[in-house]
Amino acid sequence: MTEPRTPKWRALADAVRRQIEDGTYPQGDALPQLKPAAEAAGVSYETMRAAYKALESEGLVRSVKRTGFLVLEAPGRRRVTRDTTVTRDPARGYIFPAAARPDEPWQVHGRPFRALVPAPAEVARHFGIEPGTETLRRRRVTSPAGEPPFQLVDTWISPAAVEDAPQVAEASTGPGGYLDRLEEAGHGPIGWEETIRARMPDREETQLLAISTAMPIVETTIVGTSAQTSRPIEVTIRVIPADRVELVSKLQRARTARWPVAPVKPT
CATH class of the missing domain: 1.10.10.10 (Winged helix-like DNA-binding domain superfamily/Winged helix DNA-binding domain)
Structure with missing residues (x-):
């Protein structure tokens, strides 16, 4: 042959x-x-x-x-062990599972952006509003210091929550950030749920992250729910090029999977 x-x-x-x-x-x-x-x-x-x-x-x-x-620049792939623990730093506020390593400096590419823009369907669904409703979006593109853009992060805050905590629309939200302001306004403690999926990027995402239109992205969506109303009040969508991160989860044994295997008693 x-x-x-x-x-x-x-x-x-x-x-x-x-x-x-x-x-x-x-x-x-x-x-x-x-x-x-x-x-x-x-x-x-x-x-x-x-x-x-x-x-x-x-x-x-x-x-x-x-x-x-x-x-393109050749960014290194980052191996991220997935956790479900939200920690807190007195100076920075809540810290969510992400690709950052302890004490690693990160940089912002361009200027952080905040404005009222039409809410996409997914965000509108969480907030119970009509798609296209003017909604506060806080946007930033970040990476480890010295590396090309690593992630695009959009945080959407519901119109009702902005009324309760107008500071969240300001450039500087003070110690702890916008989540502290929401909780101080009566929505604490906020609870979160995360969803992860892969998809292809849109044109704007390829430009902001300097990637090709053929490069898939990993999208994580964290929905924060108010303890006061039991309704979502903030949605954070993080987009990372698929060639820059691999997600690792440590699997745990349930009692039914313990080892050594218990002997089966004859019937």
């Missing part, structure tokens, strides 16, 4: 990947334009494009309108 032949687009992708790795095409540089690259390689335009798209799906490059394919 003969070995199957490697498709031309795959061989080209492998060759360009090696050139990215050895620095021929450094981070931030554009790959050669498709037409001249195809002519130089003696292949069709579509074959060359398939090679570039394969690299895009790996997170090595991204397509930029009127520029071509840009080489």
Whole structure:
């Protein structure tokens, strides 16, 4: 039997990947334009494009309108042991399970953004309001210091909660942050539920996180519920490129799975 032949687009992708790795095409540089690259390689335009798209799906490059394919920074993958414990720092307030390591400095990319914007359907459903209702959103893009954007975080606060605690709409919410202000307004203790899913990014997310449209993202949604009304009052949606994090959970044995296995008594 003969070995199957490697498709031309795959061989080209492998060759360009090696050139990215050895620095021929450094981070931030554009790959050669498709037409001249195809002519130089003696292949069709579509074959060359398939090679570039394969690299895009790996997170090595991204397509930029009127520029071509840009080489991306290569962020390290972060292994995160999932926990369900919410801790508290006297200075920073509540700390949720995330990719941060103890005492690791993080930076903000651009300026944090807060404004009244139309609530998407998922957020509106949690708050019991009509989709498109003007709702306070606090947005920030952050990463470990010196690394490219790691996560996009949107915190939505219900209109009713903003009426109770108008400080949450201010740039500086004081010690403990917006959650402390909500609890001080009578909603404490807030309870939380987290949902995790994978999906493809939208155009705005690819721009803010500097990723390709072919890179899946991990989305975690934390819904905070008021102890006073038993209704959700804040929804925080965190988006992380899938190539930058892996989630690890430690499994526990129930009593029925204890070892050594208890002998089965004959009937």
